[in-house]
Amino acid sequence: MDRRKTRRRAGQAGLLAVAMAVLLSGCSPEYMVLHPVGPVGRQELHLIMLSTVLVLIVIVPVFLLMFYIVWRYRDKPDNKAQYQPHWAHSKVLEFVWWGIPIVVVGILGAATVKTTYALVKPPENNVKPLTVEVVSLDWKWLFLYPDQHVATVNYCKIPTGVPVQFELTSDAPMNSFWVPQLGGQEYTMPGMSMRLWLQADEAGTYYGHGANFTGEGFAHDQFRVVAVGDENFNSWVQQTKQSYPALTQAGYAKLKKPSVMGEATYSAFPKGLFNATVWADGGQYMPGMFKDVPGGKPDKGMSDQGMSDGM
Amino acid sequence: MWEAIRHFGDTYLMWREGPLIWGSDVLILLTIIGIVFALTYLKKWKWLWREWLTTVDHKKIGIMYLVCALLMFFRGGVDALLIRTQLAEPNNHFLDAEHYDQIFTTHGTIMILFMAMPFIFALFNIAVPLQIGARDVAFPYLNAISFWLFFFAAFLFNISFVFGGSPDAGWTSYPPLTELGFDKGPGENYYLVSLLISGIGTLGTGINFIATILKMRAPGMTMMKVPLFSWAVLASSIVILTAFPALNVALALLLFDRLFGAHFFTIAQGGNPMMFINLFWVWGHPEVYIVVLVAFGVYSEVVATFSRKEIFGYKSMVASLMAITVIGDLTWVHHFFTMGAGPDVNSFFAVSTMAVGIPTGVKMFNWLFTMYRGRIRLTLPMLWTLAFIVCFAIAGATGVMLAAAPADYQYHNSYFLVAHFHQALIGGVVFGMLAGMYYWWPKMFGFQLDERIGRWAFWLFNIGFYVCFMPQYALGFMGMQRRMYTYPADLGWGTLNFISTIGAYIMGLGFLFIVVQVLYSIKYGKRDVTGDIWDARTLEWSLPSPVPHYNFAVIPHVTDRDMWATLKEQGRTGELRPAASDIRPIHMPNNSARPFLLGVCFFFAGLGFVFEWYVLAALALLGVAVCLLARSFELHDEHDLSADEIRRTEALSGRL
Numbered sequence: 001m002d003r004r005k006t007r008r009r010a011g012q013a014g015l016l017a018v019a020m021a022v023l024l025s026g027c028s029p030e031y032m033v034l035h036p037v038g039p040v041g042r043q044e045l046h047l048i049m050l051s052t053v054l055v056l057i058v059i060v061p062v063f064l065l066m067f068y069i070v071w072r073y074r075d076k077p078d079n080k081a082q083y084q085p086h087w088a089h090s091k092v093l094e095f096v097w098w099g100i101p102i103v104v105v106g107i108l109g110a111a112t113v114k115t116t117y118a119l120v121k122p123p124e125n126n127v128k129p130l131t132v133e134v135v136s137l138d139w140k141w142l143f144l145y146p147d148q149h150v151a152t153v154n155y156c157k158i159p160t161g162v163p164v165q166f167e168l169t170s171d172a173p174m175n176s177f178w179v180p181q182l183g184g185q186e187y188t189m190p191g192m193s194m195r196l197w198l199q200a201d202e203a204g205t206y207y208g209h210g211a212n213f214t215g216e217g218f219a220h221d222q223f224r225v226v227a228v229g230d231e232n233f234n235s236w237v238q239q240t241k242q243s244y245p246a247l248t249q250a251g252y253a254k255l256k257k258p259s260v261m262g263e264a265t266y267s268a269f270p271k272g273l274f275n276a277t278v279w280a281d282g283g284q285y286m287p288g289m290f291k292d293v294p295g296g297k298p299d300k301g302m303s304d305q306g307m308s309d310g311m
Numbered sequence: 312m313w314e315a316i317r318h319f320g321d322t323y324l325m326w327r328e329g330p331l332i333w334g335s336d337v338l339i340l341l342t343i344i345g346i347v348f349a350l351t352y353l354k355k356w357k358w359l360w361r362e363w364l365t366t367v368d369h370k371k372i373g374i375m376y377l378v379c380a381l382l383m384f385f386r387g388g389v390d391a392l393l394i395r396t397q398l399a400e401p402n403n404h405f406l407d408a409e410h411y412d413q414i415f416t417t418h419g420t421i422m423i424l425f426m427a428m429p430f431i432f433a434l435f436n437i438a439v440p441l442q443i444g445a446r447d448v449a450f451p452y453l454n455a456i457s458f459w460l461f462f463f464a465a466f467l468f469n470i471s472f473v474f475g476g477s478p479d480a481g482w483t484s485y486p487p488l489t490e491l492g493f494d495k496g497p498g499e500n501y502y503l504v505s506l507l508i509s510g511i512g513t514l515g516t517g518i519n520f521i522a523t524i525l526k527m528r529a530p531g532m533t534m535m536k537v538p539l540f541s542w543a544v545l546a547s548s549i550v551i552l553t554a555f556p557a558l559n560v561a562l563a564l565l566l567f568d569r570l571f572g573a574h575f576f577t578i579a580q581g582g583n584p585m586m587f588i589n590l591f592w593v594w595g596h597p598e599v600y601i602v603v604l605v606a607f608g609v610y611s612e613v614v615a616t617f618s619r620k621e622i623f624g625y626k627s628m629v630a631s632l633m634a635i636t637v638i639g640d641l642t643w644v645h646h647f648f649t650m651g652a653g654p655d656v657n658s659f660f661a662v663s664t665m666a667v668g669i670p671t672g673v674k675m676f677n678w679l680f681t682m683y684r685g686r687i688r689l690t691l692p693m694l695w696t697l698a699f700i701v702c703f704a705i706a707g708a709t710g711v712m713l714a715a716a717p718a719d720y721q722y723h724n725s726y727f728l729v730a731h732f733h734q735a736l737i738g739g740v741v742f743g744m745l746a747g748m749y750y751w752w753p754k755m756f757g758f759q760l761d762e763r764i765g766r767w768a769f770w771l772f773n774i775g776f777y778v779c780f781m782p783q784y785a786l787g788f789m790g791m792q793r794r795m796y797t798y799p800a801d802l803g804w805g806t807l808n809f810i811s812t813i814g815a816y817i818m819g820l821g822f823l824f825i826v827v828q829v830l831y832s833i834k835y836g837k838r839d840v841t842g843d844i845w846d847a848r849t850l851e852w853s854l855p856s857p858v859p860h861y862n863f864a865v866i867p868h869v870t871d872r873d874m875w876a877t878l879k880e881q882g883r884t885g886e887l888r889p890a891a892s893d894i895r896p897i898h899m900p901n902n903s904a905r906p907f908l909l910g911v912c913f914f915f916a917g918l919g920f921v922f923e924w925y926v927l928a929a930l931a932l933l934g935v936a937v938c939l940l941a942r943s944f945e946l947h948d949e950h951d952l953s954a955d956e957i958r959r960t961e962a963l964s965g966r967l
């Protein structure tokens with residue numbers, strides 16, 4: 001009996017050590033989700049913290065209760081604890097444990113709904129947002145700046161303190177656009193245009209990766225988000241326009257072919273490339289997909305141009 | 312001729328793919344030779360055919376499910392170790408992307424559909440008819456068909472790795488990645504066809520057990536006297552009936568897309584992949600409850616027996632089972648909060664998902680208070696149950712955390728999610744199945760599994776579990792995505808991945824101990840001479856172990872919820888012993904080769920569809936039709952067991 005006990009204690013100590021190591025190391029900056037640098041990631045972290053505390057309130061007593069009961073009511077000849085084999089009902093107790101989880105779910109549910117609605121709005125209302133169109137390809141990320149008319153592959157430059165509206169689609173299998181330090185992910189899906197608000201408050205380079213499995217090259221589907229000051233961002237745009245080649249339809253067709261590649265920069269891209277891609281990949285069958293365009297579909301010229309050789 | 316062989320070897324046997332394939336080939340060959348040799352040497356072919364392949368006895372079908380589940384647990388476990396070995400360090404080249412993708416896909420698919428499902432069906436079959444005082448399930452012939460469909464589907468799925476290539480798009484198999492445009496070759500077809508075949512069998516089992524529990528209970532056993540395990544099986548079977556059709560439809564439509572150029576899910580031609588994703592999870596989430604509800608049933612039996620106490624709050628337990636059954640069908644969208652459903656939809660499904668935690672939490676407290684003021688014996692089934700309470704409480708907690716939609720945007724597709732569902736499925740289901748296996752093993756085989764070796768297995772598996780999966784929660788916070796076959800060194804993921812891999816190996820060692828335990832106990836395990844080795848509470852323990860094939864010589868009249876415990880307490884156990892004069896001849900269903908042959912036909916039909924060999928598929932489907940027709944002309948499918956024979960059998964076990 002004693003040997004068994006020591007063995008169990010050793011096991012528990014081991015577990016505790018592992019758990020502590022995991023918890024303590026959560027302080028290091030490698031834990032991207034726990035170190036957000038923008039309002040979206042911060043709101044999500046807030047919810048993560050709240051939910052962690054709430055579930056701990058339930059499960060810690062369960063653990064304590066379990067260990068106490070097992071210790072107290074072991075089947076040993078000298079155990080003097082009460083034994084009531086037919087004690088099997090208690091209205092009061094059952095009310096308590098139907099009640100506790102209901103209250104917890106109520107609190108967490110309310111917080112969840114609030115945050116869910118908050119995240120579909122821009123994180124900052126007083127600053128004019130930047131729009132970046134994102135096309136996930138096999139296995140690379142294409143970023144189009146419709147207002148700046150530049151494009152990049154596998155890295156995305158954004159100004160700090162400015163809400164960024166990412167418009168997402170895929171011209172390959174579904175993928176998911178995830179920059180953990182800025183905030184949670186959203187899928188990129190062919191034929192559909194999805195939206196995600198993110199914002200970086202500090203300058204820096206942030207890890208991004210496709211989060212949904214897309215086949216052989218998936219493990220290398222990495223990109224960077226580089227947040228810089230407003231000035232820097234504008235001068236980068238100017239510089240890009242002058243010193244890089246333009247992305248052509250033929251160039252896009254080449255990008256689309258499955259491959260893994262480094263970063264690239266383009267001074268221009270075919271007008272309406274994003275909408276044309278969505279349209280050709282099936283957006284034409286999705287009513288109301290193009291909310292910004294009267295009639296819900298991009299104008300004829302755009303789609304023709306996009307479909308000519310891009311597909 | 313030589314050319315043809317080489318072509319076949321390259322295309323189907325994949326001889327050029329290297330040592331992983333060659334090794335698997337050799338292992339498979341050795342296994343087949345070993346089995347054939349052993350059967351021939353021991354002159355067991357006839358025995359195999361008469362006693363097992365053609366049987367319709369629920370107890371034997373249960374045992375066959377159990378054997379398959381353990382084998383598949385091994386196969387899925389080997390997959391897991393290959394995955395963890397590849398991920399042990401950054402930039403590892405143990406596996407290439409292609410093989411890694413195949414292996415994580417088969418790992419997931421096998422563990423859910425070919426390990427967890429047969430494991431629960433093993434317990435369905437072994438325990439339910441005995442618990443409710445029935446002679447067999449409602450439809451014994453259908454029961455055999457269900458088993459053989461599962462068996463040959465699993466067989467088909469398993470040969471894929473060495474014959475044409477395994478599926479490699481994840482067990483979730485989302486289009487468009489799984490459409491022809493991105494995924495040619497037979498692998499994905501294997502997935503679709505074998506899941507379809509086993510899915511038909513599963514539906515049969517669901518129908519069978521609903522009918523059995525609703526219609527075959529012993530006289531006097533009202534629904535409120537049904538043991539909680541059987542209640543759990545009823546709940547699980549109901550979920551099977553509501554969920555599995557969605558999966559079968561989704562698989563069939565995707566198969567049409569791939570084989571016949573349909574466009575149900577190809578969006579560029581006006582189909583919609585979201586339709587697949589919805590159908591898949593309309594099945595996929597309830598599937599979790601299909602397996603875990605059964606485990607809940609096991610825990611309820613085990614906790615009551617080994618606390619020597621009635622289950623606390625029986626009505627609450629039944630109500631919470633039914634609540635989970637209903638709410639569980641309304642949570643599927645939480646698998647894709649990140650697919651742009653909008654805040655209204657996400658809010659609804661976030662709250663409905665959290666709501667499942669309420670009845671589950673109630674069950675937790677009821678188990679704890681069953682132990683309270685009881686007398687707790689820490690036997691193997693009880694140890695696994697206690698381990699479950701700890702493990703599943705954490706799984707439930709992280710599940711509620713994942714349900715908070717905006718938080719899920721950060722967890723989705725990350726190792727946090729991977730850790731969570733392994734914790735729910737291992738801590739909930741595997742622990743439960745092992746508890747159930749240990750609990751009913753003496754009933755099945757007449758001897759107990761060795762406790763000492765079992766404890767080693769228990770501690771290794773449990774410690775290994777936490778060492779393996781706790782670091783994965785942390786890796787999720789570090790931004791590591793699931794399904795990456797390798798990762799760079801500069802992100803700091805190396806250490807935790809290495810620890811996780813060590814944990815996986817410890818779990819593997821734990822599994823080996825279970826194997827040793829079974830082998831050891833066959834010879835040295837404590838024999839069960841009373842039929843009630845645990846001093847348990849329900850009807851199956853009133854029978855000798857192993858149970859005679861007709862189960863009850865005289866069907867008992869049930870007056871109490873824990874019938875057997877009550878009779879023991881009041882010294883009235885003699886009432887369940889048959890009196891010689893009460894024994895009447897029993898109608899027993901005939902054995903039949905047809906369920907087995909039907910399985911064989913489905914296997915070849917499946918193979919035909921996988922490789923688009925339509926002549927083979929058509930011939931095999933013709934075989935299916937012949938089997939079905941032959942059955943409908945079968946007028947005499949049962950025989951009488953004479954009263955004398957029953958008396959002899961009962962006398963042999965000392966009950967008469």
